[in-house]
Amino acid sequence: MNKVKVLYVEDDSEWRNGLSDFFSGHGRIDLFACAASIEEGFAILRDEHIDVVVLDIIMNHHKLTGLDAALDITIQYPEVKIIMLSSLQDDDDIFNEAFMNGAYDYLYKDDFEKLPETICEAMNNRMSKYGARLKKLVYEKKRNLMSSSDRTLLRMISNGKTQVQIAEELNVSLAAVKKQVGRVMKKFDWKGSSYDLAEKCCKWGLLEEE
Incomplete structure (x- = not known):
């Protein structure tokens, strides 16, 4: 069985190094690359077939560029699953926009141990548990x-x-x-x-x- 090919986009080097160690030798998941910026992440997506992108939200001097990146990935690479991994908690607007922008799932960094399970679930299921419904609700709210x-x-x-x-x-x-x-x-x-x-x-x- 081919491993799930994962790209992690995160500007914090400690998190990049930490997840690289965490996934080292994993039987089903290949953390293929860790990009330090959104631009670097898109360069990898242009050159490589990636199954899952794990994406931080706050990057580039604390601008919420991760949400914009999720939307652009969804439009340009619709076959790629996106998992947001963020330290932002209790912010419904950001949570909702993540799914509006095409995220498959949203994990808090405190729960990063759930990431392997979530990645495998994303590959086994075409739609997320609640993402499509939440996206529809947010879409209708914004449309109105x-x-x-x-x-x-x-x-x-x-x-x-x-x-x-x-x-x-x-x-x-x-x-x-x-x-x-x-x-x-x-x-x-x-x-x-x-x-x-x-x-x-x-x-x-x-x-x-x-």
Whole structure:
């Protein structure tokens, strides 16, 4: 039986070394590589067939880039199973977004001993125990935050249109566009740029017409 080929993406060298030792000689799991950054992780995914990615959430100076990486892996490599291994506990928004972004499962680092079992389970079962249902619930919650005009606005932003161009195309004032952008960002409690929000909503499938 071929071993499960695993990639671990984690910027903490102690955790990379620790899991390498933990999986050394494992009968069913090959911890093929430990990447210190998301960019390094994607380089490995481009060159190697990976079965499971174990992904930390807080990386690159404590930005929550692991969630974005999970979504991009889901889109680019849909056959790869993603397991989030994080120290973040009691944060429902992050937990829910992990599954929205395609995670198969979510383990706390305090429970890392369960990782072999979870990896094998991911390979034996196409769908996670609750991931698909949770993803649907989170999707519907986010979808309901937006009106049809909000989706139109975000599609235009995602397509690279400026607020001035959007105002001209929709035949409304620039002030009206700015106000609507502000409302949408507030609905999502979004701290980044409107373009990043539009891109994220596009990847989530939230901007498709009903």
